[in-house]
Amino acid sequence: MADHQEASVTLPSDPASVSAARKYVTSVLVEWGLPSDAEVADTVRLIVSELATNAVQHTFGQSPTFTVDIALDRDELLRIGVTDSHPRLPKRLPAAVQQDNGRGLVIIRWLTAEYGGKLSVRPTREGGKTVAIELPWNAPVQSVTAGGQTEP
Secondary structure, three states, X not given: OOOEEEEEEEEEOOOHHHHHHHHXXXXXXHHOOOOOOOHHHHHHHHHHHHHHHHHHHOOXXXXXXXXXXXXXXXXXXXXXXXXXXXXXXXXXXXXXXXXXXXXXHHHHHHHHHHOXXXXXXXXXXXXXXXXXXXXXXXXXXOEEOOOOOEEO
16 A cells, blocks of 8 residues: 555535535545444544534534545554634533533544544644544554443
């Protein structure tokens, strides 16, 4: 496999684009050798859904599109970033029990950490932002039991 592979798609900031982003990332990762039924594939789909949803919901119509960038370096490190043109950086919202939103970044951060990765947020030169994750490509397949224990 090549030392570096990358793919990118730009989608309209519309709720329907969330599933399009998820499907795009899934197809790219399958092309790069990750089985679509792998546990980490489900995790990546959820992370992409949360990142894309945030780009659509929290830009308040001020970012007409968002871009999903995927890169794989030396079959070791997978990077996925979602970029929009809204300048406001995401922040953790107080998630009240009855509230339906405000947990996206918490979910992303937790899932990324479970696979030994990290989350970053950085402004773009154009005035927007990129929210990105990095995961080891050969992430350990772990599952969390009902009691919160991690199993290999």
